[in-house]
Amino acid sequence: MTFTPTDYLPYDFANRRHIGPSPSEMAEMCAVLGVDSLDALIDQTVPASIRQAAPLVFEKPKSERELIWHMRQVAQKNQVFTTMIGQGYHGTVTPPAIQRNILENPAWYTAYTPYQPEISQGRLEALLNYQTMVSDLTGLEIANASLLDEATAAAEAMTMAQRVTKSKATAFFVDENCHPQNIAVMQTRAAPLGIEVIVGDPEKDLDASKVFGAIFQYPGTYGHVRDFTAQIAALHGANALGIVIADPLALTLLKEPGAMGADIAVGSTQRFGVPMGFGGPHAAYMACKDALKRAMPGRIVGVSIDARGNKAYRLSLQTREQHIRREKATSNVCTAQALLAVMASFYAVFHGPEGLKAIAQRIHRKAERLRHGLVAGGYAVEPETFFDTITVEVGALQGVILEAGRRERINFRKVGATKIGLTVDETVRPATLEAVWRAFGLTCSRDDFPGDYSHFPADLGRETPYLTHPIFHLNRAETEMMRYMRRLADRDLALDRAMIPLGSCTMKLNAAVEMMPITWPEFSNIHPFAPADQVRGYHELIEDLSKKLCVITGYDAMSMQPNSGAQGEYAGLLTIAAYHRARGEAHRDLCLIPVSAHGTNPASAQMAGMEVVVVKSAENGDIDLDDFRAKAEAAGDRLAACMITYPSTHGVFEETVREVCAITHAHGGQVYLDGANLNALVGLAKPGEIGADVSHLNLHKTFAIPHGGGGPGMGPIGVKAHLAPYLPGHPETGGDEGPVSAAPWGSASILAISWAYCLLMGGEGLTQATKVAILNANYIAARLRGAYDILFTGKNGRVAHECILDTRPFAEAGITVDDIAKRLIDNGFHAPTMSWPVARTLMVEPTESETKAELDRFVTALLDIRAEIAAVERGDIDRENNPLKNAPHTVEDLVGDWDRPYSREQGCYPAGAFRVDKYWPPVNRVDNVWGDRHLVCTCPPVESYAKAAE
Ligand SMILES: *Cc1c(COP(=O)(O)O)cnc(C)c1O
Numbered sequence: 001m002t003f004t005p006t007d008y009l010p011y012d013f014a015n016r017r018h019i020g021p022s023p024s025e026m027a028e029m030c031a032v033l034g035v036d037s038l039d040a041l042i043d044q045t046v047p048a049s050i051r052q053a054a055p056l057v058f059e060k061p062k063s064e065r066e067l068i069w070h071m072r073q074v075a076q077k078n079q080v081f082t083t084m085i086g087q088g089y090h091g092t093v094t095p096p097a098i099q100r101n102i103l104e105n106p107a108w109y110t111a112y113t114p115y116q117p118e119i120s121q122g123r124l125e126a127l128l129n130y131q132t133m134v135s136d137l138t139g140l141e142i143a144n145a146s147l148l149d150e151a152t153a154a155a156e157a158m159t160m161a162q163r164v165t166k167s168k169a170t171a172f173f174v175d176e177n178c179h180p181q182n183i184a185v186m187q188t189r190a191a192p193l194g195i196e197v198i199v200g201d202p203e204k205d206l207d208a209s210k211v212f213g214a215i216f217q218y219p220g221t222y223g224h225v226r227d228f229t230a231q232i233a234a235l236h237g238a239n240a241l242g243i244v245i246a247d248p249l250a251l252t253l254l255k256e257p258g259a260m261g262a263d264i265a266v267g268s269t270q271r272f273g274v275p276m277g278f279g280g281p282h283a284a285y286m287a288c289k290d291a292l293k294r295a296m297p298g299r300i301v302g303v304s305i306d307a308r309g310n311k312a313y314r315l316s317l318q319t320r321e322q323h324i325r326r327e328k329a330t331s332n333v334c335t336a337q338a339l340l341a342v343m344a345s346f347y348a349v350f351h352g353p354e355g356l357k358a359i360a361q362r363i364h365r366k367a368e369r370l371r372h373g374l375v376a377g378g379y380a381v382e383p384e385t386f387f388d389t390i391t392v393e394v395g396a397l398q399g400v401i402l403e404a405g406r407r408e409r410i411n412f413r414k415v416g417a418t419k420i421g422l423t424v425d426e427t428v429r430p431a432t433l434e435a436v437w438r439a440f441g442l443t444c445s446r447d448d449f450p451g452d453y454s455h456f457p458a459d460l461g462r463e464t465p466y467l468t469h470p471i472f473h474l475n476r477a478e479t480e481m482m483r484y485m486r487r488l489a490d491r492d493l494a495l496d497r498a499m500i501p502l503g504s505c506t507m508k509l510n511a512a513v514e515m516m517p518i519t520w521p522e523f524s525n526i527h528p529f530a531p532a533d534q535v536r537g538y539h540e541l542i543e544d545l546s547k548k549l550c551v552i553t554g555y556d557a558m559s560m561q562p563n564s565g566a567q568g569e570y571a572g573l574l575t576i577a578a579y580h581r582a583r584g585e586a587h588r589d590l591c592l593i594p595v596s597a598h599g600t601n602p603a604s605a606q607m608a609g610m611e612v613v614v615v616k617s618a619e620n621g622d623i624d625l626d627d628f629r630a631k632a633e634a635a636g637d638r639l640a641a642c643m644i645t646y647p648s649t650h651g652v653f654e655e656t657v658r659e660v661c662a663i664t665h666a667h668g669g670q671v672y673l674d675g676a677n678l679n680a681l682v683g684l685a686k687p688g689e690i691g692a693d694v695s696h697l698n699l700h701k702t703f704a705i706p707h708g709g710g711g712p713g714m715g716p717i718g719v720k721a722h723l724a725p726y727l728p729g730h731p732e733t734g735g736d737e738g739p740v741s742a743a744p745w746g747s748a749s750i751l752a753i754s755w756a757y758c759l760l761m762g763g764e765g766l767t768q769a770t771k772v773a774i775l776n777a778n779y780i781a782a783r784l785r786g787a788y789d790i791l792f793t794g795k796n797g798r799v800a801h802e803c804i805l806d807t808r809p810f811a812e813a814g815i816t817v818d819d820i821a822k823r824l825i826d827n828g829f830h831a832p833t834m835s836w837p838v839a840r841t842l843m844v845e846p847t848e849s850e851t852k853a854e855l856d857r858f859v860t861a862l863l864d865i866r867a868e869i870a871a872v873e874r875g876d877i878d879r880e881n882n883p884l885k886n887a888p889h890t891v892e893d894l895v896g897d898w899d900r901p902y903s904r905e906q907g908c909y910p911a912g913a914f915r916v917d918k919y920w921p922p923v924n925r926v927d928n929v930w931g932d933r934h935l936v937c938t939c940p941p942v943e944s945y946a947k948a949a950e
Contacts (some may be wrong), residue, residue, distance in 0.1 A: 018509050018704075018761065018849060019772050025852035026772070029779045038771050045774055045798040046684050047655050056683040058548060061762030064513045071756065075522035077537030082410040082432055083276070083527040086389050086423025087221060088150055088179045088742065090271040091525065093426055097478050098273055098346045099519060101485040102339070106706075109339055110495035110510055112502060113299075113710035116821065116831050117314035118306075118888050118921040122488030123342060123709040124313035127301045129471055130269075130283075130345035132938040136466035137251040138244075138265040139258020140287035142937050144298040146341035146711065147333060148563040151185035151742035153266035153284035154178070154215060154245055156297045156331055158186055159607075160264060160288075161213030161241040162195065163330070164295045169240065171196040173211045177220030178245060180731045181742045186215070188728075188738030192577065192609025202231050208238040215243040218257070219250055222382065222421060223389030227460055232261040248272065248285070250387040252353070252360045255460045257287075264288045268742075271425065273347035274340050275524035278538050279743025280563065281712030281750060283337035283344055293935070294320060297331030299710065303940050304931025307924040308892060314926050316935055322566075322599035323836065327612045332603035335564040335700060335715075339708030349474060350481060353467035359426055363388050364455070367424040370433050372449040377442040385457055389423040391415055392440070404439035411530055412439075469939045491922045493830055494709075498919070499850045499858060501780075503802040503833035503843025504598065504649065506679045506701035508769075514704055514756040518749050528743040529732050542745055545755045546716075549697060552766070553675070554688025555718030559727040560745040565676055566600035568696025568715030569643070571728050571740045573608035575694060575719060576641050576670045578726035578737055588640035588668065592631055594623050596649045596837035601674060610640055621650035621792035621838075623660055632667045639669035646673055646687065647680050647800040649837040650792040651777070651845075661691025670694065670723070678702040679847065680774060680801035683767025687718070694719045703754035712747050714754070772848035773801040776855060780846055783859045787866040791841060802845035804838060805862075813873040815884055817842060820865055825888035827861035827912030828919045861912025868910075883907050888921045 021029060026038060035041045062070060083091055094103070102108045114120030114127075127145040134143035147153040158172050172190065174183055176199050183199060190197045200206065202216055214235055219225045232242030243264045244257035249271050251257075257265040270282035288296055294317065302316030322329035348356060367388050371381050380393040394401055395418050402420065405412045410432065413421030422436065430446035437444045454461075474480050494500075500507040517523055526535060546558040559575075562568040573591070580588040591610040593601050595617055602612045613631050616624040623644065632639055642664045647653045654660075661671045673692035679702045681687070687695045699705045700713035707713075719727060729735020730744040745751070761769065781790045781803040789806040793799055807817045817840045821831030833843040846855055868884055871877045878901055879885075886893075886900065889907045898904060909915065 017511055018765070018769055020776065020849050020851040020854070021772065026775065029775055029852060033778055033782050038775055041775060041778060041798070042684065042771050044796040045778070045794060045800065046653050049655065050653065050657065050685045050690050052684065052686050052689060056552065056763035056767050058758065058763045061765050062759045067513060067756055067759055068516065070759065071517045071752070074537040074540055075517065075520050077540060078522040078526055079534040080521050080525050081406070081530065081534060082428070083530070084422045084424070084436070085411050085413040085527050085529055086421060087413060087529060088181070088268055089276045089527050090423065090425035091427035092271045092273055092275065094273045094275060095347065095350050097481050098343055098350065101482060102343055102346060103519065104515070105489065106496040106510070107489035107492065107494050108342065109515070109706040109708050111492055111709035112500050112505065112507060112707050112830060113338070114315060116825070117312060117926045118822065118923055119493035119825055119830060121313055121922045122491035123338065124301050125488055126342040126345050127338065128303070128313055128939055129349060130341045131301060132469055133345055133348045133467060134248070134285040134287050135938050137248045137256065138246060138287040139256035139464060140262070140265055141290040142293045142296065142300070143285060143287040144296055144300045146283040146337040147286055147298050148284060148336060148567065149280060149282070149742040150245065150266065150268040150284045151182045152563070153286050154182045155186045155189035156333070157215065157243045157264045157266050157286065158189065158195065158213065159193065160292070160295050160297060160330070161243060164292055165212040165239060165241055167212040167239040169210055169212045170194060171198050171211045173206050173214035174199045175202050175216040175220070176200055177222060177224055178215065178217040179221045181739060182217065182245060184731045184739050185742060188574070188740060189607070192574070192607070202228065206231055208234040208240055211240050213241040213243060215245060217245045219247060219387045219389060222391045222415065223386040224383040225254060225385045225387055225456060225460060227255065227260065227457070228262070229260045236261065247387070249356065249360050249363070252357045252462065252466070253364065254387065254456060254462055256462065256464065259464065263292060269341065269344035272344035274343050275749070276527050277524050277747065277749030278526040278535065279528035279745055280747030281337055281340050283341035293317065295330055296320070298333045298336055300937055302931045303936040304927050306926050310923060311940065312923040312926045314928060314931050316931050316937065322603040324599070326599050327602035327606040329599065329603040332566040332570060332600045332607055334566045334600050335713035336711040338710030339712060342709065346485065348467060349472055352472050352476070363424050363426060366428055366433060368455055369449040370422060370424065370436060373433070373437050373442060373444040374440060376444070377437070377440060379440065385455055385460070388425065389421060392420045392422065393418060394420050401439055405436070408435040408439050410435060410439065411527065471939055493919055498828050498830065499846060499854050500830040501832045501844045501846050501858065502830070503651065503804070503845045504676055505707070505833065506845060506847055507707065508679070508704060508847040509849040510704050510706040510753070511760070514753045514760070517752045517756065523749050523752055528748070538748060541751060541755050542748070545751055545758065548758050549716065549718060552682055552686070553695060553697065553718045554686030555695070556721040557724035557727065558716050558718050560714070560716045560748070560751065561728045561730070561739065561741045562696065562715040562717060563741050563746045564711070564713040565696050565698040565715040566604055567740055568717045569600055569604035569672070569674065570607050572672050572694040572696055572717045573605060573610060573641060574728070574737070574740065575717070575723050575726045576672065577608055579670065579723050580640060582726065585637070585668070588638055590635045590638045591640055592628065592635070592642040594644065596621070597643060597645060598649065598674060598676065601643045605643065621648060621652060622654045622656060625656055625659065628660060629663055632663050632669070635667065637668060639664070639667045641670045641672050643672040643674060645677060646690065647677050651800045651802040651804060651843065652792050652794050653800055655795070658691050665691070676701060677801065680770060682770045683763065684770055688720060694723055699751070699754045704757035705750050705753045712750055714747055714750055769848040776846040776848060776850055777801050777803050777844070780844055780855055780859060784862055787863055791838065802843055805842045805844065807842060808840045810869050813869060814879045815869050815872060816840070819884040819887065822887035822925055823865050823868070823884050823910070824861060825921050826908065827864070827910050828914055829858060829861060829912065857912050861910065864911035877901055883910070888925065890922065890924050891920055892924065
């Protein structure tokens with residue numbers, strides 16, 4: 001066999017970083033597969049009928065140094081001004097301890113969503129701290145572990161209210177003092193669901209009997225601080241719900257939504273130490289009354305016990321989620337903002353309640369002083385009661401003052417034609433105030449207005465305590481903080497320790513150099529509504545990345561707005577619906593979705609106002625073409641779209657994909673192709689050439705954005721030209737359609753990661769990554785075949801970039817898919833995707849990043865597990881008391897009595913485990929049922945900590 005390094009490295013080492021197997025290892029792997037080159041394997045795997053004609057070509061790939069130099073040039077085209085625009089985004093100081101130990105630490109940012117609780121206890125504790133913080137600040141019992149952004153959270157609260165209300169009304173009231181993007185996103189969400197949105201003044205226009213719920217912004221977008229107790233009482237009188245969008249920092253000083261009687265509170269925790277990032281990512285929160293918890297969207301961390309009865313954290317009430325409920329799910333939210341929620345929670349741990357309150361007081365005092373100066377200078381300033389934001393009437397001077405502000409390198413908010421909004425944040429210094437006064441033509445000094453700092457109505461002061469749990473009262477020395485963060489990180493298994501072979505989730509390398517630019521101030525400290533001439537660097541980045549993604553996918557236009565894959569699905573289906581509407585075909589409202597689709601697909605279709613028609617899978621896992629054709633025909637001119645995944649969720653390149661597209665088009669429908677599996681396509685085939693009209697790309701899967709333990713993500717959508725006019729718009733940037741996210745380019749700052757990835761890899765490197773991803777998956781499949789049944793293969797017996805292992809044959813021996821997943825933890829691995837798309841199977845996706853040694857360790861572990869199963873099958877070991885059923889093993893299993901029919905060594909050190917670098921899960925198997933039965937979603941009392949520490 002001839003396999004020279006040049007087959008693999010056509011130019012330099014630029015792509016070596018992302019590609020696990022070395023050239024000689026790849027040759028060995030090809031030998032195992034019986035092919036004589038990587039390209040031969042690809043030819044056997046990817047049908048010729050879908051292959052792209054021309055290779056993917058971009059400019060020459062950059063070295064790390066070239067990349068950093070280039071990113072610096074681009075960053076410098078952004079101008080970092082002080083921002084007083086407010087409108088839900090604020091300057092904030094990220095404590096360096098958090099930046100370095102969390103945001104820049106792969107132990108935190110490369111973790112997966114905590115579906116395997118035993119290896120996720122660290123981030124689950126941090127998220128529980130987050131929920132406790134939110135619950136305390138809002139005065140509501142239950143909080144979730146984050147949503148995508150404030151506007152999306154407001155829209156989720158609206159639909160949640162509709163689910164639980166006993167009111168018959170179909171209208172929803174929105175406070176006109178909500179931030180404009182919040183109103184717009186709620187309107188977008190409401191339209192397909194038939195909800196009428198009434199925007200008005202809560203004091204004059206709210207008729208509780210006419211609505212199923214109402215939402216208020218607190219403080220309002222122009223600064224007002226109002227008490228909504230009376231309105232909420234009136235809503236309750238009419239069986240409607242009251243929702244408050246609250247600034248969590250303001251809640252350290254102000255009466256909390258719970259005390260106003262609110263049923264739900266939402267908001268953004270951005271100003272808790274998470275930079276603005278030109279729109280994100282940051283964590284939105286949602287809290288609600290206990291009675292509503294089953295209707296809550298998003299993930300909720302809860303407390304349970306492990307097999308020894310010790311306290312253990314886990315995700316609770318998962319039956320609400322789309323994986324199970326599909327189109328009946330509470331929402332389509334899958335990837336959320338875990339990493340940013342963790343940062344915000346540490347900000348609260350770092351400052352404690354007194355520290356947060358002091359920050360809020362300083363902000364209020366400065367806003368107060370600013371107002372004094374402006375009033376003394378003759379300006380009319382509103383409102384009377386405010387926290388951090390004031391609005392100044394400036395008449396015809398608006399343009400002049402905005403410009404004078406810019407000369408001081410400060411951005412103000414343009415409000416209407418004659419007003420200016422000013423919002424103070426943690427970063428505003430006394431000198432900033434003087435500069436603002438100067439811009440308004442006033443000469444005042446910081447000492448002119450000594451502060452009395454309560455500009456709140458007497459009855460709006462906060463009266464209840466918050467953050468009383470000891471975790472928010474650590475010793476304030478950084479030593480303790482640093483060690484707490486390290487302790488939690490050590491409890492988790494992330495990519496910095498082992499492969500995370502998650503089918504469909506593509507847990508690839510997130511290279512250090514790709515992560516570096518996101519914390520540069522030129523990318524992080526930019527308000528999403530900053531003037532266009534200050535964000536030329538961002539525009540260049542977004543344009544070039546869009547262009548590259550269009551070339552990769554064969555689409556004509558991209559929208560960077562959606563903050564996750566699921567939001568991309570929702571945005572894409574809205575785009576399709578708008579297209580049909582524009583052609584006078586608004587009656588098209590059916591969406592064909594294969595039974596094997598990811599749960600977010602039907603959940604998103606429901607949100608877009610479409611009815612889901614489920615299409616069967618054939619025996620071999622492919623879409624059942626006859627059933628598809630029959631259902632498309634039956635749908636007739638109601639057919640709006642189909643949603644397919646390619647390669648299929650079964651990990652196969654279906655030969656019939658072009659036909660599926662053709663049938664859909666023949667009936668007037670549009671093809672939505674779920675792009676989560678793009679890691680099997682880049683450089684080899686293009687969705688836009690196969691026949692699809694729109695796709696989302698999970699940049700946090702295929703394009704190197706880290707998973708962050710469950711977010712952030714970015715799910716931009718690509719569309720063919722005919723759909724481009726119907727992509728999401730935004731109040732700040734225009735467009736005919738409504739927005740799906742709070743910010744025009746979603747979580748813009750992390751686009752830098754995907755851009756860096758493309759620039760480092762070049763077209764050839766990206767193509768090589770795809771090929772090696774397919775090689776790695778086929779290598780695992782080949783090595784495990786025999787020991788395990790590999791379900792679903794293409795016509796040459798190959799899988800795509802992932803493979804599915806059947807565990808159902810072990811049922812007779814009483815061994816479940818969970819037992820294997822937990823036993824993999826003893827071997828130092830995160831389990832593959834469990835029971836999706838087929839119940840009781842494991843879906844393995846190694847990605848191109850894993851070395852042959854790591855693949856071999858994984859194979860060794862699974863073969864060893866198979867031998868253990870065989871021992872149970874033969875009756876050599878007890879069906880209930882064996883290493884599989886008792887997995888995972890902890891250090892607790894090393895001490896005390898031992899009454900098991902296998903050795904401690906076998907239990908704790910199976911074949912895949914490292915001896916010295918052994919990963920020890922902190923808890924034994926977690927009891928899921930117990931946790932849902934005794935639901936606790938905030939930090940448990942100290943005694944349980946004492947017990948855990950014993
Ligand atoms: C991950 C995934 C999604 C959803 O993406 P999120 O970013 O988690 O919302 C949708 N479809 C498939 C096939 C996926 O794997």
